[in-house]
Amino acid sequence: MPPFKDEQIIIIAPGSEATVAQLGLPESFTPARLRFRSRMFPAEKDGEFEPYKIRRKHSEAPKAGTDGGDDDDIIYEEDRVSEEGAVWPIQEGKIVDWPCFFALVSHVYNLLNAPFHTPILLIAQPAWTPKEHEKLTHFFFEKFKMPAFSVMDSALATSWAYGVHTATVVDIGKDKVDVTAVSEFIPHTQGRVIALPGCGGEAMTQGLLSKLKSKGFTRAMCEQLKKSAICEILPIGTPLPGTPDANNQTGITNTASAASTGALGSGPAGAHTIGSIPRGPGADTEVGEEANAVDDEGVLDVASIVASGKMSEYLANKEKEKQDKVLAKKKGASTETPAAQNRAFRLPNSKREKATFMYEDHHLLDTLKGMNLGVKGLADAQASLDEGPHKKGQAVEEDEPRSAGDANGAAEPGSATSRSGPIRRELEVGVERFMAASGGVLETVADAIHRTISSVEEVNKRSELWDSLIVCGNGSRVRGFKESLLATIQSKYIISPSSATIFTSEIPSNISTPAGTGANTPQPQLGPHGSSGVNPLLLAATTAQNPHLMVHGGNPLMPNMSSHNTHSSHGQTPTSVKFVKPPEYFPEWKDVGYDEAAFLGAQVAAKVIFVVDQGQSKGYMTRPDYNEQGPPGIHDYSL
Numbered sequence: 074m075p076p077f078k079d080e081q082i083i084i085i086a087p088g089s090e091a092t093v094a095q096l097g098l099p100e101s102f103t104p105a106r107l108r109f110r111s112r113m114f115p116a117e118k119d120g121e122f123e124p125y126k127i128r129r130k131h132s133e134a135p136k137a138g139t140d141g142g143d144d145d146d147i148i149y150e151e152d153r154v155s156e157e158g159a160v161w162p163i164q165e166g167k168i169v170d171w172p173c174f175f176a177l178v179s180h181v182y183n184l185l186n187a188p189f190h191t192p193i194l195l196i197a198q199p200a201w202t203p204k205e206h207e208k209l210t211h212f213f214f215e216k217f218k219m220p221a222f223s224v225m226d227s228a229l230a231t232s233w234a235y236g237v238h239t240a241t242v243v244d245i246g247k248d249k250v251d252v253t254a255v256s257e258f259i260p261h262t263q264g265r266v267i268a269l270p271g272c273g274g275e276a277m278t279q280g281l282l283s284k285l286k287s288k289g290f291t292r293a294m295c296e297q298l299k300k301s302a303i304c305e306i307l308p309i310g311t312p313l314p315g316t317p318d319a320n321n322q323t324g325i326t327n328t329a330s331a332a333s334t335g336a337l338g339s340g341p342a343g344a345h346t347i348g349s350i351p352r353g354p355g356a357d358t359e360v361g362e363e364a365n366a367v368d369d370e371g372v373l374d375v376a377s378i379v380a381s382g383k384m385s386e387y388l389a390n391k392e393k394e395k396q397d398k399v400l401a402k403k404k405g406a407s408t409e410t411p412a413a414q415n416r417a418f419r420l421p422n423s424k425r426e427k428a429t430f431m432y433e434d435h436h437l438l439d440t441l442k443g444m445n446l447g448v449k450g451l452a453d454a455q456a457s458l459d460e461g462p463h464k465k466g467q468a469v470e471e472d473e474p475r476s477a478g479d480a481n482g483a484a485e486p487g488s489a490t491s492r493s494g495p496i497r498r499e500l501e502v503g504v505e506r507f508m509a510a511s512g513g514v515l516e517t518v519a520d521a522i523h524r525t526i527s528s529v530e531e532v533n534k535r536s537e538l539w540d541s542l543i544v545c546g547n548g549s550r551v552r553g554f555k556e557s558l559l560a561t562i563q564s565k566y567i568i569s570p571s572s573a574t575i576f577t578s579e580i581p582s583n584i585s586t587p588a589g590t591g592a593n594t595p596q597p598q599l600g601p602h603g604s605s606g607v608n609p610l611l612l613a614a615t616t617a618q619n620p621h622l623m624v625h626g627g628n629p630l631m632p633n634m635s636s637h638n639t640h641s642s643h644g645q646t647p648t649s650v651k652f653v654k655p656p657e658y659f660p661e662w663k664d665v666g667y668d669e670a671a672f673l674g675a676q677v678a679a680k681v682i683f684v685v686d687q688g689q690s691k692g693y694m695t696r697p698d699y700n701e702q703g704p705p706g707i708h709d710y711s712l
Contacts, residue, residue, distance in 0.1 A: 192221035228253035233674030245548035264528020274548030
């Protein structure tokens with residue numbers, strides 16, 4: 074078969090939340106060019122699906138000569154934002170709706186506008202069984218008539234991306250976690266943790282919701298809060314801001330100077346509560362009002378106000394508030410207290426009791442669309458309700474809304490040209506934003522990693538697996554997740570050879586303390602450890618972090634010990650845990666992060682098997698191979 078060209082290769086990576094794909098391999102590998110949410114919508118014909126929700130379009134007035142009730146005059150439009158009625162074919166990494174999944178893959182393939190003679194590399198989830206691999210092979214060959222097809226395990230693809238042959242890949246997905254030990258580019262199936270529920274990104278969203286539901290927050294609000302910069306997972310033992318422990322950890326180095334400004338952490342306990350002494354600038358100090366002066370009244374349900382018929386009154390109040398702010402800025406006045414301004418610049422997020430983020434309210438936009446306000450009325454309502462900054466005159470793609478941090482500048486009130494995006498509202502959150510993983514998510518993932526590595530039969534590989542952790546998946550994007558996971562593993566499982574003091578209990582009590590002259594130093598003798606006179610437990614603890622003591626596969630202190638017994642007993646309990654350093658030679662990936670490293674590894678593998686190797690290592694299945702062997706033959710060709 075003639076070799077394939079870079080521009081002919083297709084890579085598709087289906088996921089529970091999003092499916093990414095790309096046609097062609099760029100000279101420098103980049104993140105996926107196509108991203109599509111992994112959901113479809115039922116079509117009018119039973120068994121068929123549409124990529125977007127089809128909804129009835131409300132026109133301002135019926136056509137002339139009609140009463141507006143004729144079905145022939147009804148106009149439908151695609152709603153690229155709404156998720157109502159969506160079918161998600163992949164849940165917890167498993168394909169649960171095959172017709173919908175095939176419709177999803179077909180839609181993605183059509184979006185790529187692939188030419189003829191195009192091979193496909195499919196990144197498979199660990200939860201997919203060998204039978205499902207055969208089913209996928211049959212569908213791809215019969216549907217797309219492609220010349221070659223390959224299936225690559227996502228964990229293996231991640232190891233290719235990092236350029237390591239041995240690693241422990243921890244994939245944090247939407248509603249599951251996969252933990253795979255990869256040794257010499259071979260994923261270990263024994264002990265592999267597949268689709269571990271209750272500890273993915275959705276679990277963290279639910280963790281926030283359980284803390285904030287009483288304050289009026291919805292799941293959509295918590296989901297966007299989780300993705301914002303103010304949501305952070307603090308390492309274990311870190312006190313929450315506002316608690317007594319946090320007040321004691323002020324980081325004050327000069328207590329006299331701190332006391333002169335009235336810092337909370339200076340002087341005897343309770344001294345700062347006496348009187349109303351003004352506090353000056355400095356660590357843990359403020360100017361003006363108390364930090365807790367603003368009461369948390371919960372989240373205002375704007376959608377209920379709009380739906381209740383009081384929209385006009387509410388919009389008038391919002392417009393007046395905006396005008397007041399504009400006038401205040403023109404006069405040079407500030408709408409914030411000096412304490413709030415100084416605190417925002419002085420304290421990091423982890424030290425602030427309250428913070429705000431910009432929430433994109435799609436539900437409110439749907440409510441407005443359903444009220445038949447007309448084009449101008451809808452634009453005016455959006456202009457009055459929107460609290461976020463806009464780029465004047467620039468529309469926003471509805472299928473992939475921008476985050477609040479991507480917008481700057483301000484749009485004029487009532488400008489319909491810049492109101493195609495969602496309505497944004499500023500929401501305030503307290504210390505609940507630090508509790509996304511409070512339901513035991515980190516502990517569950519750490520335990521899964523320990524079980525996976527401990528199940529590897531090659532005991533000498535376990536320490537390398539502990540020192541080669543790769544945490545990926547979009548569920549791990551939450552700020553502080555990876556660092557907190559590492560801290561959790563270290564606190565639960567790591568040991569240090571310095572703890573070898575436990576071995577002193579085996580020293581016989583009749584041996585006197587060694588003198589400086591060496592006269593009383595114990596001599597080797599037959600004892601409980603054999604003729605060597607060396608405690609093997611103490612030796613194991615010592616050599617675990619001193620490999621230079623091991624010479625030619627043996628130990629100089631115990632030359633008669635067989636080489637296969639020289640490994641440390643700490644294969645079950647690690648002495649160190651480290652992350653693999655991400656590659657630095659892909660500048661496009663450095664900007665966005667390596668959470669989707671499996672797609673990068675798939676590009677590297679596609680280049681090798683389709684272009685460089687040209688099938689000599691049987692990395693892909695050709696059309697003649699499929700015609701001869703059928704779908705089961707894919708097991709002989711997959712990576």
